[in-house]
Amino acid sequence: MRKLEDLQSLIATSVEKLQYPAYPAELYEPISYILSIGGKRMRPALLLMACDLFGGDVEAALPPALAIEVFHNFTLMHDDIMDNAPIRRGRATxxxxxxxxxxxxxxxxxLIEGYKLMMEVRDNILRRVLDIFNDTAVGVCEGQQLDMTFETSNDISISEYxxxxxxxxxVVLGGALKIGALIGEADDKDAELLSDFGVNLGIAFQLQDxxxxxxxxxxxxxxxxxxxxISNKKTYLLIKALExxxxxxxxELQRWITFTTFDAADKVAAVTEIYNKVNVRQYAEEEMQAYAEKAFKALELINLPEDSKQYLRDFADGLLVREY
Amino acid sequence: MRKLEDLQSLIATSVEKLQYPAYPAELYEPISYILSIGGKRMRPALLLMACDLFGGDVEAALPPALAIEVFHNFTLMHDDIMDNAPIRRGRATxxxxxxxxxxxxxxxxxLIEGYKLMMEVRDNILRRVLDIFNDTAVGVCEGQQLDMTFETSNDISISEYxxxxxxxxxVVLGGALKIGALIGEADDKDAELLSDFGVNLGIAFQLQDxxxxxxxxxxxxxxxxxxxxISNKKTYLLIKALExxxxxxxxELQRWITFTTFDAADKVAAVTEIYNKVNVRQYAEEEMQAYAEKAFKALELINLPEDSKQYLRDFADGLLVREY
Structure with missing residues (x-):
């Protein structure tokens, strides 16, 4: 099995080699620009990792992995407009x-260039790969819409969150793993289980965040x-606390949420105190743990040798026990 | 051969039947809304027409035809933001x-839903159909970018225009015809010629506009x-006149272009007089005629019976001899 870091740097090198037409400059330069800003290249690395675990050719999986990275950066480019964000990873959006x-x-x-790269797979899996890509892409758009809707909504349930x-x-983590698995000639059942692993791990990871x-x-x-x-972001903690x-x-909590001018440190201290009183940290950690367990449960059912499963367990542990 | 009007109304009925999820409402309602506003459904009808001409099953070509219509309306939705347009076909954008x-x-x-519909073709043409769709979609984005760039540029050549x-x-007319032809089991050469017919006819049509x-x-x-x-739109006429x-x-022409306040009727009269002096109408008509001839020339080379070719000639004539 190739190391995750090696896969990430393989992606980084390949992203640098992506060439787009020079004309019209204003259409293509921003693509090279946003792709050059970097990031951990985690999503495409997951695609390569899945392919590698099932004994597939990692080089053959590179274009679809790049497709995932191009797609991800398309969502960042549009999300940044919607969020009115001036800066991304220290650079102007x-x-x-x-x-x-x-x-x-x-x-x-x-988005179209993403499809072009994603099509660089064998004919016999083309339709299945594109079906997964479509579902993933629609899911991400739905998630972004819900995130925006929730900003101005006052009664979001934990399950909606x-x-x-x-x-x-x-879903994009699950989609990347599933596509990689299919390229590595995993059967549909194993590909689906690996996807479940990725989706549940992704939810656990976001709760940890x-x-x-x-x-x-x-x-x-x-x-x-x-x-x-400070920004009243509707996280698991805030939603649970409001409940x-x-x-x-x-x-008191409502007051802090509605204040338009406040001392940031005071607000963080006061809201954290309320969080502590109602124990939201514990609820959040239990929820996170529940999703991590779902991920590990799916992993157990995959038809892969023990050392491959251990590789995935280590990967998940690395992701989930972080920076406390 | 089915009549164009029949194909257009088949599309109109099928568009009405397109169903999108109810949730998140703000993501999907605008799709049904913009699709319901109507339009001539010319692009998808061309796809069906091409399929029909080669003896294909028009019903089987419906999802890809709808894909073209959904794609077209995606471009309208985004173009309207970029153009700051409040109204489209009499309805709020x-x-x-x-x-x-x-x-x-x-x-x-x-755009993603467009891909999903476009994938509803036989496996043996899936890749070719999607390649055409990708090229078409990229072309439309490039064209929109150039259109925006030209707005603030002062030296555009006729060939750039x-x-x-x-x-x-x-290109979207060409793409629609080519995909329809492939669905109708035309060979690659005939599909390409029909695409040439569509592209050149499209250019002639825009010049006529x-x-x-x-x-x-x-x-x-x-x-x-x-x-x-009035809006200083860089049309063939204005670019040629400036030349x-x-x-x-x-x-005088420069003055009218730079005026920020003016009487609209005066401006139209004055600029038209300059156009008349330098004969731009004749140049434009000759250019339009040249592209119409290219279209007819491609048509002649297609391996189709004479009555099918006559159908396409009549269609082109109907499009090009309009409302003088």
Whole structure:
């Protein structure tokens, strides 16, 4: 089995080699630009990893892996417009550097370029691979829409929230693994199980991210602790807290949410105190654990040798025990 | 051969039957909305027509025909954001009725839904059909980008302009015909020739549109005569006139282009007079005729019985001799 880091750097090198036409410059330059900004290349690496685990040719899986990365960056380009984000990974977003129309249209063409790369698979799996890609892509769009809708909604349930993060974040991990497995000639059942592993792991990972925002070690987390609290982001913690708080604490939490001017540190401290009172951290960790267990359960059922399963377990552990 | 009107109404009925999920409402309602606004359904009808001409099963060609219509409406949804257009066919545009983010994301999902429909073809042509669809979709994006770039550019050549309208308007006609031909089991050569017919006819049609804006019968044209002149739209006529005018007329034309306040009727009259002096109408008609001839020449080479060719000739004549 190839190491994850090796697969990630194989992707990084291959992304650099992607060439787009020079004309029209405003259509294609943003594609090279956003792809050059980097990131961990985790999604395409998962596709290669799945192919490798089933004994497939990793080189043959490179174009579909790049398709996943191009697709992912298309979603970032459009999400950044929708979120009005000026900066991504320390660099100006495309709509800031060029303009919004350029970001819309370059994003559109990236989605098509994603399909072109995804089609570079054997004829006998072409339709199945594209079906998975379609479902994944639709899921991500649905997740993004729900995320935006939830911003202005006041009664989101935990199950609606989990469904949103499943669609927005987790299905693409499942899709990448499933496509990689098919390229590696896994049978449909194993491919589906590996997808389940990825989706549930993705949900667990996102829940961990919610927890780390509040309870993470600021030095290791790499983001501002309490950023979600400051922006009233509807995370698992906030939704659960709103469900649990009563009396004075409920009023207090509502007050902090509605304040338009406040001291950030005061808000983080006050909301965290309410979170602690109603034990949301524990609920979140149990939920996260439940999804991690679902992931491991799917993994056990896959028809792969023990060392391959151990590789996937280690990968999941590395992802989930992070920066506390 | 089925009549074009029958194919158009078959499309109209089938579009009405397209069902999208109810949730998330803001993602899917705009799709049904924009598709319900109507239009002539010309592009999907061309796909069905091509399939029918080669003796294919028109019913089997319906999903790919709908794919072309869904794709076309995706481009309209995003173009309307980019053009800041409040109204389309007398109805509020999606970004006006909902908001811009909804129009971006619904458009994205429409493109994916287009791929899903386009995949409903036989396995043995799946890859070829999707290759054509990819090329068509990329071409339309390139054309839209060039159209936007030209808005703020002052030295566009006629050949750059023709290339832009080829990409923005004509390739999708060619693509629709080519896909329909393949579904109808035409061989690659005939499919390619039918595509050439469509692309050249599309260019001729767009040039005619440029001419009609200035010289069309206002009662028959259905748009405000001189609309392109009022908005300084870089049509064939304006680009050619800028190339040809000299001395006082050149200054006069530049003046009208740079005026920010003016009487619309005065501007249309003055610019039309300059157009007449340098004979741009004749140049435009000759160019249009040249592309129409290319279209007919490709048509002659197709291996189809004479009555099928006559059907296509009649179709082209109907499109090109319009509302003077």
């Amino acid at each position: 495309v709509h800031e550097k060029w303009n919004q129309n350029v970001a819309i249209l370059s994003g559109d063409v990236m 989990i469904n949103m993060i499943r669609l927005k974040t987790a 919610d927890i780390l925002d509040v309870y993470g070690d600021p030095l290791k987390f790499g983001k501002q602790v309490g950023g979600d609290i 649990l708080v009563q009396g004075f604490d409920a009023e | 999606v970004h006006e009725k909902w908001n811009q983010n909804v129009a971006i994301l619904s458009g994205d999902v429409m 023709i290339n832009m309208i080829r990409l923005k308007t004509a 440029d001419i009609l804006d200035v010289y069309g019968d206002p009662l028959k044209f259905g748009k405000q005569v001189g609309g392109d002149i 040809l005018v000299q001395g006082f007329d050149a200054e």
